[in-house]
Amino acid sequence: MDPLYMEEAVEEESEFVTGHTVKKKLIAALLSGFLLLGGLAAVFGISGVAYAMPIAGIGNFHVEFDKLTGQGFKLFTKIGDTGKSEQVPMFRVKIDEATIHNLHIYKDIEVPGMGKVRFNITASKPVQVKGLIQDAQKQIGNATFTNQAIDENFGADHPFSQTADTITLTDASLVTDYLFQSVVTLNGLKLSFENIEG
Secondary structure (H helix, E strand, O other): OOHHHHHHHHHHHHOOOOOOOOHHHHHHHHHHHHHHHHHHHHHHHHHOEEEEEEEEEEEEEEEEEEEEEEEEEEEEEEEEOOOOOOOEEEEEEEEEEEEEEOEEEEEEEEEOOOEEEEEEEEEOOOEEEEEEEEEEEEEEEEEEEEOOEEEEOOOOOOOEEEEEEEEEEEEEEEEEEEEEEEEEEOOOEEEEEEEOOO
16 A cells, blocks of 8 residues: 555544543432432422422423412513523413422433433422422413413513413423422422433
8 A cells, every 4th residue: 555645544534533431420420410319309208398499500391290270370471591592582480379280390411321311300299389480481281260361561571471360281391491489399209310212
């Protein structure tokens, strides 16, 4: 083989760089995460109640449930930030008190060496929530309101708003970027993860 050709081939091969995963750091990160989730499960297992519990800063995640009944409903539009963008149109929902049946919260994350992993939080018994605040980009489901009012306010921070004395949501699925509860009681809590296809 021509030496000049061999030298060019070596140069071309040297352009490709392969990555690697530092196994010790990956294992330490996974164990830390599982210890944190285990601690959370232990707290819920002892009392079943958490106070002022926010979930944010991890990019969007999914919330699904069979039924939600709530009192003191407020909805307004806003521009908020997500894990991928600083300004995204979304809506903020506030509910004074709510009961949620068959709650499922999950987040899909790419884990090196494992592919896409889904982290699940489920509650097999009705969840009691006080002071619910949720920012969402998308919501699918069936809604029933009592004493519903819709208002537009020109020049206001929130030009569109909706209120109702009560709300009932069924077969709901939400893409959420922020979730906060003043008090939440999670009975039948289960934390799990599963490998899913990419």
